[in-house]
Amino acid sequence: MTSLWLRDHRPEPASSPRPGEQYDHVVVGAGLTGLVTALLLARAGGSTAVLEARHPGAVATGNTTGKLSLLQGTRASAIAARHGRETLRAYVDANREGQSWLLRYCQDHGLHVDRESAVTIATERGDTGAVDAEFRACRAAGLPVRKATPTELPFRTADAVELPEQAQLDPILLLTTLISDLREHGGELYSGTRVRDVRPKATLGGRGPLRVCLDDDATLEAGSVVLATGTPLLDRGGFFGRLHARRSYSVAFELSEPVPRSMYLRAGDPTVSLRYAWRDRQRVLLVGGFGHDVGRAGSEQAHVDSLVDWATTHFPSAVPRERWSAQDYDSIDRLPYVGPLLPGDDRVLVATGFAKWGLTNGTAAALAMAGRLLGGHQPWARPLRTWRPSELTSLPSAASLNAAVSYRMASGWTRLAMSKLRRNEATPCPVRPVCTHLGGVLEWNDTESSWDCPLHGSRFAADGRVLEGPATRPLHPKPLHPKRPPDAVPHSARPE
Ligand SMILES: Cc1cc2nc3c(=O)[nH]c(=O)nc-3n(C[C@H](O)[C@H](O)[C@H](O)COP(=O)(O)OP(=O)(O)OC[C@H]3O[C@@H](n4cnc5c(N)ncnc54)[C@H](O)[C@@H]3O)c2cc1C
Numbered sequence: 001m002t003s004l005w006l007r008d009h010r011p012e013p014a015s016s017p018r019p020g021e022q023y024d025h026v027v028v029g030a031g032l033t034g035l036v037t038a039l040l041l042a043r044a045g046g047s048t049a050v051l052e053a054r055h056p057g058a059v060a061t062g063n064t065t066g067k068l069s070l071l072q073g074t075r076a077s078a079i080a081a082r083h084g085r086e087t088l089r090a091y092v093d094a095n096r097e098g099q100s101w102l103l104r105y106c107q108d109h110g111l112h113v114d115r116e117s118a119v120t121i122a123t124e125r126g127d128t129g130a131v132d133a134e135f136r137a138c139r140a141a142g143l144p145v146r147k148a149t150p151t152e153l154p155f156r157t158a159d160a161v162e163l164p165e166q167a168q169l170d171p172i173l174l175l176t177t178l179i180s181d182l183r184e185h186g187g188e189l190y191s192g193t194r195v196r197d198v199r200p201k202a203t204l205g206g207r208g209p210l211r212v213c214l215d216d217d218a219t220l221e222a223g224s225v226v227l228a229t230g231t232p233l234l235d236r237g238g239f240f241g242r243l244h245a246r247r248s249y250s251v252a253f254e255l256s257e258p259v260p261r262s263m264y265l266r267a268g269d270p271t272v273s274l275r276y277a278w279r280d281r282q283r284v285l286l287v288g289g290f291g292h293d294v295g296r297a298g299s300e301q302a303h304v305d306s307l308v309d310w311a312t313t314h315f316p317s318a319v320p321r322e323r324w325s326a327q328d329y330d331s332i333d334r335l336p337y338v339g340p341l342l343p344g345d346d347r348v349l350v351a352t353g354f355a356k357w358g359l360t361n362g363t364a365a366a367l368a369m370a371g372r373l374l375g376g377h378q379p380w381a382r383p384l385r386t387w388r389p390s391e392l393t394s395l396p397s398a399a400s401l402n403a404a405v406s407y408r409m410a411s412g413w414t415r416l417a418m419s420k421l422r423r424n425e426a427t428p429c430p431v432r433p434v435c436t437h438l439g440g441v442l443e444w445n446d447t448e449s450s451w452d453c454p455l456h457g458s459r460f461a462a463d464g465r466v467l468e469g470p471a472t473r474p475l476h477p478k479p480l481h482p483k484r485p486p487d488a489v490p491h492s493a494r495p496e
Contacts, residue, residue, distance in 0.1 A: 006057065067359070119163075119262045143163055210225050252284045349373070
Protein backbone atom coordinates (compact mmCIF):
# COMPACT_ATOMS: atom_id res chain seq x y z
CA MET A 1 0.00 0.00 0.00
CA THR A 2 1.45 3.37 -1.02
CA SER A 3 0.21 6.78 0.01
CA LEU A 4 -1.09 9.42 -2.36
CA TRP A 5 2.00 11.50 -1.51
CA LEU A 6 4.56 8.74 -2.14
CA ARG A 7 2.94 7.24 -5.23
CA ASP A 8 4.70 9.33 -7.87
CA HIS A 9 7.73 10.12 -5.75
CA ARG A 10 11.15 8.68 -6.48
CA PRO A 11 12.81 7.95 -3.11
CA GLU A 12 16.39 9.02 -2.37
CA PRO A 13 18.88 6.31 -3.37
CA ALA A 14 20.66 4.52 -0.50
CA SER A 15 24.06 5.92 0.50
CA SER A 16 26.46 5.43 3.42
CA PRO A 17 28.52 7.84 5.46
CA ARG A 18 32.28 7.28 5.65
CA PRO A 19 33.03 5.15 8.74
CA GLY A 20 34.76 7.15 11.47
CA GLU A 21 33.46 10.53 10.16
CA GLN A 22 32.98 13.19 12.87
CA TYR A 23 30.01 15.56 13.03
CA ASP A 24 28.87 18.23 15.46
CA HIS A 25 25.33 16.84 15.19
CA VAL A 26 23.87 13.56 13.99
CA VAL A 27 20.11 13.46 13.51
CA VAL A 28 18.57 9.99 13.28
CA GLY A 29 15.40 9.86 11.13
CA ALA A 30 14.44 11.78 8.00
CA GLY A 31 10.81 12.49 8.77
CA LEU A 32 9.59 16.03 9.35
CA THR A 33 11.00 16.28 12.89
CA GLY A 34 14.49 15.12 11.93
CA LEU A 35 14.76 17.18 8.76
CA VAL A 36 13.60 20.44 10.37
CA THR A 37 15.98 19.87 13.31
CA ALA A 38 18.88 19.11 10.96
CA LEU A 39 18.15 22.17 8.81
CA LEU A 40 18.13 24.46 11.87
CA LEU A 41 21.44 22.99 13.10
CA ALA A 42 23.06 23.19 9.66
CA ARG A 43 21.87 26.79 9.23
CA ALA A 44 23.60 27.63 12.50
CA GLY A 45 26.88 26.37 11.01
CA GLY A 46 27.28 22.98 12.77
CA SER A 47 28.43 20.01 10.66
CA THR A 48 25.24 17.93 10.50
CA ALA A 49 24.35 14.50 9.11
CA VAL A 50 20.92 12.87 8.93
CA LEU A 51 20.90 9.07 9.04
CA GLU A 52 17.72 7.44 7.73
CA ALA A 53 17.10 3.69 7.96
CA ARG A 54 14.76 3.55 4.94
CA HIS A 55 14.08 6.67 2.84
CA PRO A 56 12.87 10.15 3.84
CA GLY A 57 9.16 10.10 4.67
CA ALA A 58 9.02 6.28 4.62
CA VAL A 59 7.25 5.99 7.96
CA ALA A 60 4.76 8.50 9.47
CA THR A 61 5.50 11.72 7.55
CA GLY A 62 5.03 10.23 4.08
CA ASN A 63 1.78 8.60 5.18
CA THR A 64 0.21 11.40 7.18
CA THR A 65 -3.08 13.14 6.41
CA GLY A 66 -1.18 16.41 6.19
CA LYS A 67 -3.38 18.74 8.28
CA LEU A 68 -1.57 21.64 9.89
CA SER A 69 -4.11 22.55 12.53
CA LEU A 70 -4.39 23.94 16.06
CA LEU A 71 -7.84 22.39 16.42
CA GLN A 72 -6.88 18.73 16.83
CA GLY A 73 -10.02 16.65 17.27
CA THR A 74 -10.64 16.56 21.02
CA ARG A 75 -7.02 16.87 22.12
CA ALA A 76 -7.25 20.28 23.82
CA SER A 77 -10.00 19.08 26.18
CA ALA A 78 -8.07 15.86 26.91
CA ILE A 79 -4.92 17.84 27.81
CA ALA A 80 -6.87 20.40 29.87
CA ALA A 81 -8.61 17.61 31.81
CA ARG A 82 -5.28 15.96 32.64
CA HIS A 83 -2.98 18.97 33.10
CA GLY A 84 -5.07 22.11 33.50
CA ARG A 85 -5.34 25.27 31.43
CA GLU A 86 -1.82 26.62 31.88
CA THR A 87 -0.22 23.51 30.38
CA LEU A 88 -2.82 23.48 27.61
CA ARG A 89 -1.87 27.07 26.76
CA ALA A 90 1.81 26.07 26.54
CA TYR A 91 0.87 23.11 24.31
CA VAL A 92 -1.16 25.39 22.03
CA ASP A 93 1.70 27.94 21.98
CA ALA A 94 4.15 25.19 20.98
CA ASN A 95 1.84 24.06 18.18
CA ARG A 96 1.31 27.66 17.07
CA GLU A 97 5.10 28.09 16.85
CA GLY A 98 5.37 24.89 14.80
CA GLN A 99 2.49 25.87 12.53
CA SER A 100 3.78 29.44 11.97
CA TRP A 101 7.30 28.21 11.22
CA LEU A 102 6.01 25.72 8.63
CA LEU A 103 3.61 28.19 7.01
CA ARG A 104 6.41 30.76 6.70
CA TYR A 105 8.76 28.09 5.36
CA CYS A 106 6.21 27.00 2.73
CA GLN A 107 5.60 30.59 1.70
CA ASP A 108 9.34 31.37 1.43
CA HIS A 109 9.93 28.25 -0.67
CA GLY A 110 6.89 28.51 -2.96
CA LEU A 111 5.19 25.38 -1.57
CA HIS A 112 1.43 25.17 -2.08
CA VAL A 113 -0.69 25.14 1.09
CA ASP A 114 -4.52 25.18 1.23
CA ARG A 115 -5.91 27.42 3.97
CA GLU A 116 -9.18 25.85 5.17
CA SER A 117 -11.19 25.57 8.39
CA ALA A 118 -10.60 22.65 10.74
CA VAL A 119 -13.84 21.26 12.18
CA THR A 120 -14.40 18.69 14.95
CA ILE A 121 -17.84 17.10 14.53
CA ALA A 122 -20.19 14.95 16.55
CA THR A 123 -22.30 12.69 14.34
CA GLU A 124 -24.02 11.01 17.30
CA ARG A 125 -25.84 12.68 20.20
CA GLY A 126 -23.53 10.81 22.58
CA ASP A 127 -20.49 12.69 21.23
CA THR A 128 -21.86 16.24 21.59
CA GLY A 129 -20.44 16.55 25.13
CA ALA A 130 -16.93 15.90 23.76
CA VAL A 131 -17.35 18.57 21.08
CA ASP A 132 -18.67 21.07 23.61
CA ALA A 133 -15.76 20.34 25.98
CA GLU A 134 -13.35 20.92 23.10
CA PHE A 135 -15.03 24.23 22.27
CA ARG A 136 -14.61 25.39 25.90
CA ALA A 137 -11.01 24.15 26.22
CA CYS A 138 -9.97 25.84 22.94
CA ARG A 139 -11.62 29.11 24.00
CA ALA A 140 -9.82 28.96 27.35
CA ALA A 141 -6.53 28.44 25.50
CA GLY A 142 -7.16 31.54 23.39
CA LEU A 143 -8.06 29.82 20.11
CA PRO A 144 -10.79 31.69 18.14
CA VAL A 145 -13.07 28.66 17.72
CA ARG A 146 -16.80 28.93 17.04
CA LYS A 147 -19.75 26.56 17.00
CA ALA A 148 -20.73 25.61 13.44
CA THR A 149 -23.37 23.77 11.43
CA PRO A 150 -21.60 22.24 8.43
CA THR A 151 -23.79 22.34 5.31
CA GLU A 152 -21.42 20.71 2.81
CA LEU A 153 -21.44 17.23 4.38
CA PRO A 154 -23.80 14.54 3.04
CA PHE A 155 -24.79 13.52 6.62
CA ARG A 156 -26.17 15.32 9.67
CA THR A 157 -23.95 16.53 12.47
CA ALA A 158 -25.21 16.82 16.05
CA ASP A 159 -22.64 19.48 17.01
CA ALA A 160 -19.46 20.98 15.53
CA VAL A 161 -16.64 23.30 16.54
CA GLU A 162 -14.68 25.17 13.85
CA LEU A 163 -11.32 26.94 13.75
CA PRO A 164 -10.93 28.98 10.55
CA GLU A 165 -7.70 29.57 8.57
CA GLN A 166 -5.89 26.34 9.33
CA ALA A 167 -3.88 24.58 6.61
CA GLN A 168 -3.24 21.34 4.73
CA LEU A 169 -0.26 20.38 2.57
CA ASP A 170 1.57 17.67 0.66
CA PRO A 171 4.12 16.32 3.18
CA ILE A 172 6.44 14.78 0.58
CA LEU A 173 6.83 18.05 -1.36
CA LEU A 174 7.71 19.63 1.99
CA LEU A 175 10.33 16.96 2.84
CA THR A 176 11.89 17.19 -0.64
CA THR A 177 12.32 20.96 -0.20
CA LEU A 178 13.75 20.55 3.30
CA ILE A 179 16.32 18.05 1.97
CA SER A 180 17.54 20.42 -0.81
CA ASP A 181 17.69 23.23 1.71
CA LEU A 182 19.64 21.08 4.19
CA ARG A 183 22.19 20.21 1.50
CA GLU A 184 22.50 23.85 0.44
CA HIS A 185 23.46 24.60 4.03
CA GLY A 186 26.17 21.94 4.03
CA GLY A 187 24.13 19.22 5.78
CA GLU A 188 24.32 15.60 4.64
CA LEU A 189 21.63 12.94 4.36
CA TYR A 190 22.25 9.19 4.16
CA SER A 191 19.31 6.92 3.31
CA GLY A 192 19.26 3.17 3.92
CA THR A 193 21.50 3.69 7.00
CA ARG A 194 20.08 2.21 10.18
CA VAL A 195 21.44 3.29 13.56
CA ARG A 196 21.72 0.44 16.05
CA ASP A 197 23.12 2.18 19.09
CA VAL A 198 24.52 5.43 20.46
CA ARG A 199 27.12 5.23 23.23
CA PRO A 200 29.47 7.63 24.91
CA LYS A 201 32.99 7.25 23.60
CA ALA A 202 35.27 6.26 26.48
CA THR A 203 37.11 9.49 27.33
CA LEU A 204 38.78 10.92 30.39
CA GLY A 205 36.09 12.83 32.30
CA GLY A 206 33.30 10.96 30.43
CA ARG A 207 31.69 13.92 28.58
CA GLY A 208 33.37 13.46 25.22
CA PRO A 209 31.80 12.75 21.84
CA LEU A 210 29.26 10.03 21.18
CA ARG A 211 29.78 6.94 19.10
CA VAL A 212 26.93 6.26 16.64
CA CYS A 213 26.83 2.55 15.71
CA LEU A 214 25.41 1.58 12.32
CA ASP A 215 24.00 -1.63 10.88
CA ASP A 216 27.24 -2.85 9.32
CA ASP A 217 29.35 -2.33 12.47
CA ALA A 218 30.60 1.01 11.13
CA THR A 219 30.64 3.90 13.62
CA LEU A 220 30.54 7.69 13.43
CA GLU A 221 31.34 10.30 16.05
CA ALA A 222 29.01 13.09 17.06
CA GLY A 223 28.94 15.91 19.59
CA SER A 224 25.17 15.48 19.91
CA VAL A 225 22.57 13.02 18.62
CA VAL A 226 18.88 13.75 18.01
CA LEU A 227 16.62 10.68 17.86
CA ALA A 228 13.77 11.77 15.58
CA THR A 229 12.76 8.19 14.92
CA GLY A 230 9.04 8.20 15.79
CA THR A 231 9.62 6.10 18.91
CA PRO A 232 13.16 6.27 20.34
CA LEU A 233 15.40 3.47 19.12
CA LEU A 234 17.32 3.27 22.41
CA ASP A 235 15.68 1.56 25.38
CA ARG A 236 17.59 3.71 27.88
CA GLY A 237 15.00 6.11 29.30
CA GLY A 238 12.25 3.50 28.94
CA PHE A 239 10.16 5.58 26.51
CA PHE A 240 8.78 2.46 24.84
CA GLY A 241 6.92 1.76 28.12
CA ARG A 242 5.41 5.24 28.19
CA LEU A 243 4.11 5.23 24.61
CA HIS A 244 1.18 3.65 22.93
CA ALA A 245 1.40 2.80 19.19
CA ARG A 246 -1.82 3.35 17.18
CA ARG A 247 -2.22 2.44 13.52
CA SER A 248 -4.86 3.85 11.20
CA TYR A 249 -5.90 3.85 7.57
CA SER A 250 -6.31 6.32 4.72
CA VAL A 251 -7.99 6.01 1.34
CA ALA A 252 -8.04 8.65 -1.43
CA PHE A 253 -11.29 8.70 -3.42
CA GLU A 254 -12.32 10.28 -6.69
CA LEU A 255 -15.81 11.82 -6.40
CA SER A 256 -18.20 13.10 -9.03
CA GLU A 257 -20.14 15.09 -6.40
CA PRO A 258 -18.58 18.20 -4.78
CA VAL A 259 -15.71 17.42 -2.39
CA PRO A 260 -16.07 19.06 1.07
CA ARG A 261 -13.67 21.97 1.60
CA SER A 262 -13.11 22.01 5.34
CA MET A 263 -10.91 19.51 7.20
CA TYR A 264 -13.19 17.39 9.40
CA LEU A 265 -12.47 15.09 12.29
CA ARG A 266 -15.16 13.04 13.99
CA ALA A 267 -15.18 12.94 17.78
CA GLY A 268 -16.04 9.46 19.04
CA ASP A 269 -15.26 6.01 17.81
CA PRO A 270 -14.28 5.21 15.13
CA THR A 271 -12.41 8.41 14.38
CA VAL A 272 -13.00 9.59 10.82
CA SER A 273 -10.87 12.29 9.20
CA LEU A 274 -11.69 14.13 5.96
CA ARG A 275 -9.69 16.54 3.82
CA TYR A 276 -9.26 17.14 0.10
CA ALA A 277 -6.00 16.97 -1.87
CA TRP A 278 -5.11 18.00 -5.40
CA ARG A 279 -4.38 15.43 -8.13
CA ASP A 280 -4.32 16.40 -11.84
CA ARG A 281 -5.95 19.73 -10.90
CA GLN A 282 -8.93 17.87 -9.43
CA ARG A 283 -9.87 17.60 -5.79
CA VAL A 284 -9.78 14.08 -4.39
CA LEU A 285 -11.24 13.22 -0.99
CA LEU A 286 -8.98 11.68 1.65
CA VAL A 287 -10.79 9.65 4.29
CA GLY A 288 -8.74 8.49 7.26
CA GLY A 289 -9.24 6.79 10.60
CA PHE A 290 -10.68 3.43 11.71
CA GLY A 291 -7.56 2.95 13.86
CA HIS A 292 -6.51 0.33 16.42
CA ASP A 293 -3.54 -0.53 18.62
CA VAL A 294 -0.67 -1.93 16.55
CA GLY A 295 -0.78 -5.73 16.24
CA ARG A 296 -4.16 -6.00 17.97
CA ALA A 297 -6.64 -5.66 15.12
CA GLY A 298 -7.59 -9.26 14.41
CA SER A 299 -7.80 -8.34 10.73
CA GLU A 300 -6.33 -5.03 9.54
CA GLN A 301 -8.06 -5.55 6.19
CA ALA A 302 -11.42 -5.45 8.00
CA HIS A 303 -10.56 -1.89 9.16
CA VAL A 304 -9.80 -0.80 5.57
CA ASP A 305 -13.06 -2.42 4.41
CA SER A 306 -15.03 -0.56 7.12
CA LEU A 307 -13.44 2.73 6.02
CA VAL A 308 -14.34 2.13 2.37
CA ASP A 309 -17.91 1.10 3.38
CA TRP A 310 -18.29 4.28 5.45
CA ALA A 311 -17.03 6.48 2.59
CA THR A 312 -19.13 4.87 -0.15
CA THR A 313 -22.25 4.97 2.05
CA HIS A 314 -21.92 8.74 2.57
CA PHE A 315 -20.37 9.62 -0.81
CA PRO A 316 -22.03 7.16 -3.24
CA SER A 317 -19.90 8.23 -6.23
CA ALA A 318 -16.62 7.60 -4.34
CA VAL A 319 -14.12 5.43 -6.23
CA PRO A 320 -11.05 4.39 -4.21
CA ARG A 321 -7.60 5.28 -5.58
CA GLU A 322 -4.65 4.90 -3.17
CA ARG A 323 -5.00 3.05 0.15
CA TRP A 324 -2.39 3.19 2.87
CA SER A 325 -1.83 2.92 6.60
CA ALA A 326 0.54 4.35 9.20
CA GLN A 327 1.08 4.59 12.95
CA ASP A 328 2.00 7.22 15.49
CA TYR A 329 2.72 7.20 19.23
CA ASP A 330 0.65 8.69 22.05
CA SER A 331 2.23 9.28 25.46
CA ILE A 332 0.66 8.06 28.69
CA ASP A 333 -0.08 11.63 29.82
CA ARG A 334 -1.12 12.95 26.37
CA LEU A 335 1.77 15.42 25.96
CA PRO A 336 4.71 14.85 23.58
CA TYR A 337 8.17 14.10 24.98
CA VAL A 338 10.86 16.48 23.75
CA GLY A 339 14.29 16.66 25.39
CA PRO A 340 17.12 14.56 26.82
CA LEU A 341 16.93 10.78 26.57
CA LEU A 342 18.39 10.62 30.09
CA PRO A 343 17.96 13.35 32.70
CA GLY A 344 20.77 15.90 32.79
CA ASP A 345 22.53 14.81 29.59
CA ASP A 346 21.77 17.06 26.61
CA ARG A 347 23.97 15.09 24.24
CA VAL A 348 21.17 12.70 23.20
CA LEU A 349 17.74 14.25 22.61
CA VAL A 350 14.46 12.57 21.66
CA ALA A 351 11.13 13.76 20.26
CA THR A 352 8.08 11.51 20.29
CA GLY A 353 4.45 11.16 21.41
CA PHE A 354 2.83 13.40 18.78
CA ALA A 355 -0.41 11.38 18.75
CA LYS A 356 -1.12 11.98 15.05
CA TRP A 357 -0.47 15.73 15.34
CA GLY A 358 3.23 15.68 14.49
CA LEU A 359 3.28 18.28 11.72
CA THR A 360 2.86 21.09 14.24
CA ASN A 361 4.25 19.19 17.28
CA GLY A 362 7.24 17.75 15.35
CA THR A 363 8.19 21.19 14.03
CA ALA A 364 7.84 22.67 17.53
CA ALA A 365 10.01 19.80 18.83
CA ALA A 366 12.63 20.58 16.18
CA LEU A 367 12.65 24.26 17.21
CA ALA A 368 12.95 23.28 20.89
CA MET A 369 15.73 20.70 20.35
CA ALA A 370 17.79 22.91 18.02
CA GLY A 371 17.29 25.76 20.52
CA ARG A 372 18.49 23.54 23.35
CA LEU A 373 21.64 22.49 21.45
CA LEU A 374 22.38 26.02 20.25
CA GLY A 375 21.73 27.73 23.58
CA GLY A 376 18.22 29.13 23.00
CA HIS A 377 15.25 28.98 25.35
CA GLN A 378 11.56 28.50 24.51
CA PRO A 379 9.22 28.84 27.50
CA TRP A 380 6.44 26.96 25.66
CA ALA A 381 8.68 23.86 25.46
CA ARG A 382 8.75 23.37 29.23
CA PRO A 383 5.62 21.19 29.67
CA LEU A 384 6.77 18.97 26.78
CA ARG A 385 10.13 18.11 28.36
CA THR A 386 11.00 14.45 28.67
CA TRP A 387 11.41 14.19 32.44
CA ARG A 388 8.43 16.17 33.75
CA PRO A 389 6.70 15.93 37.14
CA SER A 390 3.30 15.14 35.54
CA GLU A 391 4.71 11.73 34.67
CA LEU A 392 4.09 10.73 38.28
CA THR A 393 0.35 11.42 38.00
CA SER A 394 0.32 9.26 34.87
CA LEU A 395 1.72 6.20 36.59
CA PRO A 396 -1.72 4.51 36.72
CA SER A 397 -1.99 4.88 32.91
CA ALA A 398 1.55 3.56 32.52
CA ALA A 399 0.69 0.67 34.82
CA SER A 400 -2.45 -0.21 32.87
CA LEU A 401 -0.66 0.17 29.52
CA ASN A 402 2.17 -2.05 30.73
CA ALA A 403 -0.30 -4.48 32.29
CA ALA A 404 -1.90 -4.77 28.85
CA VAL A 405 1.56 -5.28 27.39
CA SER A 406 2.42 -7.92 30.03
CA TYR A 407 -0.88 -9.65 29.37
CA ARG A 408 -0.11 -9.65 25.66
CA MET A 409 3.32 -11.01 26.39
CA ALA A 410 2.06 -13.77 28.62
CA SER A 411 -0.90 -14.70 26.46
CA GLY A 412 1.17 -14.25 23.34
CA TRP A 413 3.82 -16.59 24.63
CA THR A 414 1.27 -19.18 25.70
CA ARG A 415 -0.33 -19.09 22.31
CA LEU A 416 3.07 -19.18 20.68
CA ALA A 417 3.94 -22.28 22.64
CA MET A 418 0.60 -23.85 21.83
CA SER A 419 0.19 -23.18 18.17
CA LYS A 420 1.74 -20.28 16.37
CA LEU A 421 5.34 -21.36 16.22
CA ARG A 422 4.23 -24.85 15.13
CA ARG A 423 2.10 -23.34 12.37
CA ASN A 424 4.90 -21.00 11.37
CA GLU A 425 7.40 -23.90 11.31
CA ALA A 426 5.05 -25.82 9.04
CA THR A 427 4.69 -23.02 6.48
CA PRO A 428 7.18 -21.76 3.92
CA CYS A 429 7.48 -18.47 5.91
CA PRO A 430 11.22 -17.70 6.23
CA VAL A 431 11.24 -15.99 9.66
CA ARG A 432 10.38 -16.61 13.30
CA PRO A 433 7.54 -14.28 14.36
CA VAL A 434 9.23 -13.13 17.58
CA CYS A 435 10.07 -9.44 17.96
CA THR A 436 13.80 -8.67 18.23
CA HIS A 437 13.06 -5.72 20.53
CA LEU A 438 11.71 -7.39 23.68
CA GLY A 439 10.57 -10.79 22.46
CA GLY A 440 6.87 -10.08 21.80
CA VAL A 441 4.98 -12.59 19.69
CA LEU A 442 4.19 -10.94 16.36
CA GLU A 443 0.82 -10.83 14.65
CA TRP A 444 0.43 -11.11 10.87
CA ASN A 445 -0.93 -7.88 9.35
CA ASP A 446 -3.17 -9.03 6.50
CA THR A 447 -3.32 -5.72 4.70
CA GLU A 448 0.37 -4.66 4.79
CA SER A 449 1.72 -8.27 4.71
CA SER A 450 3.94 -7.50 7.68
CA TRP A 451 4.69 -8.89 11.15
CA ASP A 452 3.46 -6.40 13.78
CA CYS A 453 4.33 -6.40 17.48
CA PRO A 454 1.42 -5.78 19.90
CA LEU A 455 3.83 -4.77 22.69
CA HIS A 456 5.61 -1.62 21.49
CA GLY A 457 4.65 -1.28 17.82
CA SER A 458 7.71 -2.67 15.99
CA ARG A 459 6.89 -3.89 12.48
CA PHE A 460 8.80 -6.19 10.15
CA ALA A 461 8.44 -7.02 6.44
CA ALA A 462 7.50 -10.60 5.48
CA ASP A 463 11.21 -11.32 4.88
CA GLY A 464 12.06 -10.06 8.39
CA ARG A 465 13.46 -6.55 7.59
CA VAL A 466 12.69 -3.89 10.21
CA LEU A 467 10.02 -1.49 8.96
CA GLU A 468 9.47 0.72 12.01
CA GLY A 469 9.22 0.89 15.79
CA PRO A 470 11.87 0.49 18.48
CA ALA A 471 13.41 -2.74 17.06
CA THR A 472 16.73 -2.30 15.27
CA ARG A 473 17.47 -5.89 14.26
CA PRO A 474 15.70 -8.04 11.62
CA LEU A 475 13.71 -11.14 12.53
CA HIS A 476 15.69 -14.33 12.98
CA PRO A 477 15.46 -16.75 10.07
CA LYS A 478 13.60 -19.96 10.72
CA PRO A 479 15.94 -22.95 11.03
CA LEU A 480 15.86 -25.09 7.88
CA HIS A 481 15.45 -28.29 9.89
CA PRO A 482 13.65 -27.33 13.08
CA LYS A 483 14.62 -29.37 16.12
CA ARG A 484 11.89 -31.71 17.24
CA PRO A 485 10.83 -31.13 20.84
CA PRO A 486 12.41 -33.77 23.17
CA ASP A 487 8.99 -35.45 23.81
CA ALA A 488 8.63 -36.14 20.14
CA VAL A 489 11.95 -37.99 19.94
CA PRO A 490 11.36 -41.76 20.32
CA HIS A 491 12.94 -43.08 23.52
CA SER A 492 15.02 -45.60 21.62
CA ALA A 493 16.56 -42.83 19.60
CA ARG A 494 17.65 -40.77 22.66
CA PRO A 495 21.36 -40.77 23.45
CA GLU A 496 22.31 -42.82 26.54
C1 LIG B 1 -2.53 7.97 9.85
C2 LIG B 1 -1.86 9.21 10.35
C3 LIG B 1 -2.37 10.46 10.03
C4 LIG B 1 -1.75 11.60 10.52
N1 LIG B 1 -2.26 12.84 10.19
C5 LIG B 1 -1.69 13.94 10.70
C6 LIG B 1 -2.20 15.24 10.39
O1 LIG B 1 -3.17 15.40 9.64
N2 LIG B 1 -1.60 16.32 10.95
C7 LIG B 1 -0.53 16.19 11.79
O2 LIG B 1 -0.03 17.20 12.30
N3 LIG B 1 0.00 14.98 12.06
C8 LIG B 1 -0.55 13.87 11.53
N4 LIG B 1 -0.03 12.65 11.82
C9 LIG B 1 1.17 12.57 12.66
C10 LIG B 1 2.42 12.92 11.89
O3 LIG B 1 2.36 12.39 10.58
C11 LIG B 1 3.62 12.36 12.63
O4 LIG B 1 3.53 12.67 14.00
C12 LIG B 1 4.89 12.95 12.09
O5 LIG B 1 4.95 12.72 10.69
C13 LIG B 1 6.07 12.34 12.80
O6 LIG B 1 7.24 12.78 12.14
P1 LIG B 1 8.63 12.25 12.64
O7 LIG B 1 9.64 12.87 11.78
O8 LIG B 1 8.72 12.47 14.10
O9 LIG B 1 8.55 10.67 12.43
P2 LIG B 1 8.61 9.83 11.07
O10 LIG B 1 8.05 10.54 9.92
O11 LIG B 1 8.06 8.49 11.40
O12 LIG B 1 10.16 9.72 10.82
C14 LIG B 1 11.00 8.90 11.60
C15 LIG B 1 12.09 8.35 10.68
O13 LIG B 1 13.07 7.72 11.48
C16 LIG B 1 13.56 6.61 10.75
N5 LIG B 1 14.17 5.68 11.70
C17 LIG B 1 13.55 4.95 12.67
N6 LIG B 1 14.47 4.20 13.33
C18 LIG B 1 15.67 4.46 12.77
C19 LIG B 1 16.99 4.00 13.01
N7 LIG B 1 17.24 3.08 13.97
N8 LIG B 1 18.01 4.47 12.24
C20 LIG B 1 17.77 5.40 11.27
N9 LIG B 1 16.52 5.87 11.00
C21 LIG B 1 15.49 5.41 11.73
C22 LIG B 1 12.31 6.04 10.10
O14 LIG B 1 12.64 5.20 9.00
C23 LIG B 1 11.56 7.31 9.72
O15 LIG B 1 11.80 7.71 8.39
C24 LIG B 1 -0.61 11.49 11.33
C25 LIG B 1 -0.08 10.24 11.63
C26 LIG B 1 -0.70 9.10 11.17
C27 LIG B 1 -0.12 7.77 11.51
